[in-house]
Amino acid sequence: MIKELAKxxxxxxxxxxxxxxxxKKLQDKLNHxxxxxxxxxxxxxxxxxxxxxxxxALKDNVNTKGIKTTAASQIxxxxxxxxxxxxxxxxxxxxxxxxxxxxxxxxxxxxxxLTSFIGPAYNPWDTRRMTGGSSGGSAAIVASGTVPMAIGxxxxxxxxKPASFCGVVGVKPTYGRISRxxxxxxxxxxxxxxxxxRSVEDAALTLxxxxxxxxxxxxxxxxxxxxxxxxxxxxxKGKRIAILKNVTDALHEEETxxxxxxxxxxxxxxxxxxxxxxxxxxxxxxxxxTYYLIANCEATSNHSNLDGLRFGYREEGSDMQEIMTNTxxxxxxxxxxxxxxxxxxxxxxxNQERLFRKGQKVxxxxxxxxxxxxxxxxxxxxxxxxxxxxxxxxxxxQDELSDEYLITENYMALANxxxxxxxxxxxxxxxxxxxxxxxxxxAFEEVKMFNIAEGIEEITGYKDLKAxxx
Amino acid sequence: MEYDVTIGxxxxxxxxxxxxMFSGAPTSFGRMANTCVNEIxxxxxxxxxxxxxxxxxxxIQACTALHLEIDPLVKFDRKNYYYxxxxxxxxxxxxxxxxxxxxxxxxxxxEGEKKIRINRIHMEEDTAKQFHLSKMSLLDFNRxxxxxxxxxxxxxxxxxxxxxxxxxxxxxxxxxxGVSDAKMEEGSMRCDVNVSISPKGSGKLGTxxxxxxxxxxxxxxxxxDYEVERQKELIEKGExxxxxxxxxxxxxxxxxxxxxxxxxxxxxxxxxxxxFPIRLDPAWIKEIQENMGxxxxxxxxxxxxxxxxxxxxxxxLIANKEMSEFYENIMKHTDNAKSACNWxxxxxxxxxxxxxxxxxxxxxxxxxxxxxxxLVDEGKISGAQAKKLVDDMMEGxxxxxxxxxxxxxxxSDASALTDMVNSVLDANPQAIEDFKNGKDKAIGFLVGQxxxxxxxxxxPAMVNSILKEELSKR
Numbered sequence: 001m002i003k004e005l006a007k008x009x010x011x012x013x014x015x016x017x018x019x020x021x022x023x024k025k026l027q028d029k030l031n032h033x034x035x036x037x038x039x040x041x042x043x044x045x046x047x048x049x050x051x052x053x054x055x056x057a058l059k060d061n062v063n064t065k066g067i068k069t070t071a072a073s074q075i076x077x078x079x080x081x082x083x084x085x086x087x088x089x090x091x092x093x094x095x096x097x098x099x100x101x102x103x104x105x106x107x108x109x110x111x112x113x114l115t116s117f118i119g120p121a122y123n124p125w126d127t128r129r130m131t132g133g134s135s136g137g138s139a140a141i142v143a144s145g146t147v148p149m150a151i152g153x154x155x156x157x158x159x160x161k162p163a164s165f166c167g168v169v170g171v172k173p174t175y176g177r178i179s180r181x182x183x184x185x186x187x188x189x190x191x192x193x194x195x196x197x198r199s200v201e202d203a204a205l206t207l208x209x210x211x212x213x214x215x216x217x218x219x220x221x222x223x224x225x226x227x228x229x230x231x232x233x234x235x236x237k238g239k240r241i242a243i244l245k246n247v248t249d250a251l252h253e254e255e256t257x258x259x260x261x262x263x264x265x266x267x268x269x270x271x272x273x274x275x276x277x278x279x280x281x282x283x284x285x286x287x288x289x290t291y292y293l294i295a296n297c298e299a300t301s302n303h304s305n306l307d308g309l310r311f312g313y314r315e316e317g318s319d320m321q322e323i324m325t326n327t328x329x330x331x332x333x334x335x336x337x338x339x340x341x342x343x344x345x346x347x348x349x350x351n352q353e354r355l356f357r358k359g360q361k362v363x364x365x366x367x368x369x370x371x372x373x374x375x376x377x378x379x380x381x382x383x384x385x386x387x388x389x390x391x392x393x394x395x396x397x398q399d400e401l402s403d404e405y406l407i408t409e410n411y412m413a414l415a416n417x418x419x420x421x422x423x424x425x426x427x428x429x430x431x432x433x434x435x436x437x438x439x440x441x442x443a444f445e446e447v448k449m450f451n452i453a454e455g456i457e458e459i460t461g462y463k464d465l466k467a468x469x470x
Numbered sequence: 471m472e473y474d475v476t477i478g479x480x481x482x483x484x485x486x487x488x489x490x491m492f493s494g495a496p497t498s499f500g501r502m503a504n505t506c507v508n509e510i511x512x513x514x515x516x517x518x519x520x521x522x523x524x525x526x527x528x529x530i531q532a533c534t535a536l537h538l539e540i541d542p543l544v545k546f547d548r549k550n551y552y553y554x555x556x557x558x559x560x561x562x563x564x565x566x567x568x569x570x571x572x573x574x575x576x577x578x579x580x581e582g583e584k585k586i587r588i589n590r591i592h593m594e595e596d597t598a599k600q601f602h603l604s605k606m607s608l609l610d611f612n613r614x615x616x617x618x619x620x621x622x623x624x625x626x627x628x629x630x631x632x633x634x635x636x637x638x639x640x641x642x643x644x645x646x647x648g649v650s651d652a653k654m655e656e657g658s659m660r661c662d663v664n665v666s667i668s669p670k671g672s673g674k675l676g677t678x679x680x681x682x683x684x685x686x687x688x689x690x691x692x693x694x695d696y697e698v699e700r701q702k703e704l705i706e707k708g709e710x711x712x713x714x715x716x717x718x719x720x721x722x723x724x725x726x727x728x729x730x731x732x733x734x735x736x737x738x739x740x741x742x743x744x745x746f747p748i749r750l751d752p753a754w755i756k757e758i759q760e761n762m763g764x765x766x767x768x769x770x771x772x773x774x775x776x777x778x779x780x781x782x783x784x785x786x787l788i789a790n791k792e793m794s795e796f797y798e799n800i801m802k803h804t805d806n807a808k809s810a811c812n813w814x815x816x817x818x819x820x821x822x823x824x825x826x827x828x829x830x831x832x833x834x835x836x837x838x839x840x841x842x843x844x845l846v847d848e849g850k851i852s853g854a855q856a857k858k859l860v861d862d863m864m865e866g867x868x869x870x871x872x873x874x875x876x877x878x879x880x881x882s883d884a885s886a887l888t889d890m891v892n893s894v895l896d897a898n899p900q901a902i903e904d905f906k907n908g909k910d911k912a913i914g915f916l917v918g919q920x921x922x923x924x925x926x927x928x929x930p931a932m933v934n935s936i937l938k939e940e941l942s943k944r
Contacts, residue, residue: 063516076515083509085516184515188743217518218745298743301550304559305513309609320554320607347550347738356740 001148001464002202003229005054006095012053013043019055020099023146029469032121032131032140034060035068035101042097050209052095057141057150060101061108061184064088071184072116073106075331079312085182086214087151087193094209099147102137106333108153108186109299110134111161115335120392123165124467125433129389132162134186135194139166142196145466149206152194155186156291157384157412159194160438163424164384167434167465168196169203169453174444175419176221177207179214187298190291190416199463200425200454204228207446223444231447234454237271240377241452245276246284247382247411250403256435259428260383263437266459277373277380283366285403288410290366290417293346293359300343306331367418374420374442379452381439384424385409388433415440425453426462434465471706472670475698476678477633477663478625481640482618483650484596484658485528490615491595492519492562497617499656503610511615513557518744521546525617526750527758528649529569529593532619534759535643536588538570542750546593546742551735554607555597557614565739568592575643576767577635586636587624594618619649625664625675630691630698637661638687638789642766646791654685663690665697667705676701677711681725684718693718697725769794777807786815792830793819803840806847813839817860825864833866842869851880854926882929884936887920890928891936894919895944905941913937 005015016039027033039055046053058064061071063081065088070076084092091098106115113121113136121136123129124144131140135152139162142150152159154172163170172194185191193210197203211225243264251257264274308314308327315326332340346355373380386408398405415422420440427437437456441449457463490497493510510517526544533540547565570591577584596616601608621640627633641659644650651658661684666676679701681693697716704711716725764772766788773784773794787794793814800810818839822832842859845851851859855878862872873879881887894916895902904912913934920933 061516063514069515071515079515081509081516082514180516181518182516216520218520219518297740301548301560301738301740304550304552305515305557307552307554307559309554310512310557311514321552324552324554344738347740349736349738352738352740 002054002205006052009053016055016097019146023100029127030122030140032103032137033100034103037099039097039099047095049094054096055099055147056096057100057102057147058098059104059135059138059152063182071107072104074117075306076312086179087210105134108134123389124469128391130392132165134158136162139196142168143467144469150196154192154194155190160412160424164436165389167426169425170196171203171423174421176219178210179217179220181214181216185302187295200457204232204450232454234458236455239272241272241274242277242377242380244380244382245278247408250407251386253387255430256383263427279369283369285406286362287413288406290359290362291413296339296343297346297356300340363417370414370418379439379441384436384438388430388435421446421449473667474670475628476625476666477627479623480662481621482660485525485617486650487524487617491522491525491617493615498612506612511611529619530758531647531762532649533570533591536573536575538573544748546745547739548742550738555600562742563594564592575639577639579631586626589622589624591619591621630694634687634691646766667701677713680715682717689718692723783811796829799836800839803837804843806843809843821864834864838863849929851878852926880929881927887936890920890923891940
């Protein structure tokens with residue numbers, strides 16, 4: 001879709017204004033945008049490129065020079081960046097026109113998009129349901145058909161989970177494939193730039209625009225950017241697919257199982273070699289606690305710069321130390337403060353060895369486990385969520401120590417631990433709401449991943465899905 | 471009671487690089503506040519560190535000159551604490567894997583030569599500068615992110631003099647290498663001194679006190695001397711020495727309590743996730759090591775051999791790198807090493823001090839001193855006359871020309887000198903008498919009189935011999 005739009009540069013202004021108006025119109029129902037950007041000015045000087053005149057949206061943790069960037073937190077509620085994120089520049093250079101900064105969980109910490117300082121984002125397929133998070137606003141604005149691509153970020157599954165709930169394609173490429181410079185961080189060793197589209201083809205094209213070495217991010221890769229969209233063939237023949245059995249074993253939702261295993265059968269019919277693989281159950285159960293530990297430890301340090309002294313929201317005090325304390329006490333939501341306390345605790349000298357450092361060791365073991373599986377298989381697949389998006393009002397009676405919660409709902413962080421490319425594509429509908437399948441491949445195997453995803457897309461026919469927002 | 475004094479020193483030294491440790495903003499000194507900063511130095515959200523290769527190269531040079539083992543795997547860690555001068559809320563440093571370990575530097579004290587061991591050198595970034603006024607505090611972020619090395623000594627020093635010599639030796643070495651400006655008074659080199667005392671021969675270390683931010687070498691000795699006395703008094707009064715952070719007060723030459731240390735602060739150190747460990751190429755390290763400038767000790771050795779100067783003169787010359795380089799430039803135009811050195815360390819230095827100039831920003835040319843030396847050596851002007859040319863020369867004038875302008879010429883004409891000698895002898899019969907009675911001093915007096923009559927223009931050597939000749943005739 002993006003390719004066709006970019007060919008028609010003449011229609012750009014009209015198209016971008018229309019997207020902008022549509023997003024504004026849907027805001028009442030979706031509450032998915034924090035800042036709208038009137039595209040008129042940008043449309044005066046659209047650059048030639050792969051996204052010439054294509055309207056897009058950015059998650060509100062992507063810094064945009066001169067345009068408010070809040071990360072959905074009170075503490076950055078008035079923050080206007082003095083520089084553009086690397087990808088904001090890349091998108092501009094490719095001709096993309098940004099019409100909105102989308103809602104998210106506060107500081108990208110959360111999986112529900114219920115903790116944004118503007119309130120929850122609502123699922124375009126059923127507005128009683130959540131979008132998932134933390135990149136919920138971006139998932140919603142793509143699912144509703146307003147823009148063909150929106151940027152998200154993925155630290156645990158923050159792109160791939162909302163993609164499942166909103167029926168869109170959600171991609172998290174290899175760590176280092178896309179520069180993180182200018183993305184307000186959550187946990188540096190797990191943070192990835194990701195994005196949403198409504199087709200695998202658009203996903204492949206988008207990576208061509210975003211990927212590449214950036215000297216300002218020392219973890220960004222020098223590896224050459226491939227022509228992902230041209231290398232697409234959707235060929236599943238001979239592809240060795242590992243079903244992550246730990247996830248499907250713990251999955252009790254019958255309809256999800258049926259959709260998933262039907263799809264597996266069809267993949268086999270297309271020539272894929274599909275096998276069930278069990279990874280070490282203890283390690284799989286350790287993913288979530290390990291993730292929380294590492295993520296919270298890094299986050300508490302990463303956000304120490306938010307002190308009210310140099311930028312952002314400030315709560316006054318009698319001296320600088322008091323300003324810092326007051327600002328941080330009032331500026332962060334209660335969940336964030338809780339995470340910072342956990343993170344600090346894990347880093348204390350007397351705790352660090354048995355908490356943070358141990359977490360790092362367990363992380364390494366989990367990565368080894370995934371790596372050895374991917375030496376035998378082309379991809380690991382499993383449902384991206386146990387069920388469709390939960391109702392926002394539903395009483396949360398989930399047992400947080402059950403296998404279903406520990407593994408099925410939270411296993412996708414293994415791609416953040418390893419940095420391996422991972423993406424979600426829609427695989428079916430339950431009660432009119434979408435659910436996705438997750439595909440993870442080896443480091444820098446994006447071409448292979450896109451091809452498997454395209455093969456699945458050809459089977460399901462779920463391409464360019466658009467939610468009718470009611 | 472007698473005591474053992476134990477001193478260890480931590481030095482923070484700004485590296486002389488074009489840009490900051492982890493950002494592309496220029497480093498600065500004395501620039502308008504908050505003009506040498508970018509989003510990284512201000513700790514804006516979303517910024518990431520990018521390691522300055524030049525800073526690593528300078529750190530390698532420092533390690534090499536100070537004989538440290540270099541860790542070819544460069545790693546960084548975060549030191550987490552909240553303070554208004556720390557923009558990110560953490561400092562990027564090398565807690566767990568310093569770039570250099572186990573080195574030393576030689577010092578010479580009244581007791582002879584001694585090695586002071588260096589425990590470690592690590593790289594880190596500087597903080598912002600704070601100015602506390604009565605009703606407000608101001609922050610200047612120009613300094614934030616400036617590359618630093620921290621040099622940590624072993625507790626190998628035992629008195630103020632050793633500590634001063636250690637810091638001076640480090641300062642010279644780092645300055646010679648071009649690793650740092652190493653100016654204590656400007657803060658590009660900052661010194662924290664740990665002092666403890668214990669009963670002599672007890673073998674135990676006493677409770678240490680840290681004296682922070684000493685900003686001149688002479689303060690180091692004074693601060694240590696005071697601190698040792700203070701601790702002695704406490705012990706002798708039967709009081710306990712508490713672990714404290716103190717500062718030196720230059721008005722009273724005492725140390726003053728800043729804060730007591732109650733347990734260690736937990737900085738929650740952990741590896742910096744945004745900088746992967748970097749394996750340095752051995753060829754690159756070698757290239758840096760092979761292209762280092764001459765070290766002060768090497769230069770000293772060379773001067774002693776090449777110029778035949780006294781050790782005392784050489785020490786003074788090399789203490790100032792620019793002065794010693796100027797000296798070498800003079801020596802390209804003259805062979806009289808001693809004379810050139812005397813002019814430079816004598817009249818020229820006096821002029822520079824008086825006018826608060828440094829050799830490199832004065833108008834003096836090395837050739838001028840060489841010419842001055844030649845004028846005297848060739849007997850064209852006298853030493854006394856030469857001294858009168860110094861002011862002109864310091865303003866960039868050619869001494870030969872100003873000698874001409876001033877009508878200076880040494881009188882070396884034998885008949886003219888004989889006339890002068892005889893007129894002096896005629897006027898001083900008593901001196902002739904003294905001379906005949908064996909008082910050799912009378913010669914000196916008479917030479918002085920001739921010089922006076924000639925207004926300093928007489929050639930002293932010739933006056934001497936003519937005087938003796940004429941005296942024998944009388």
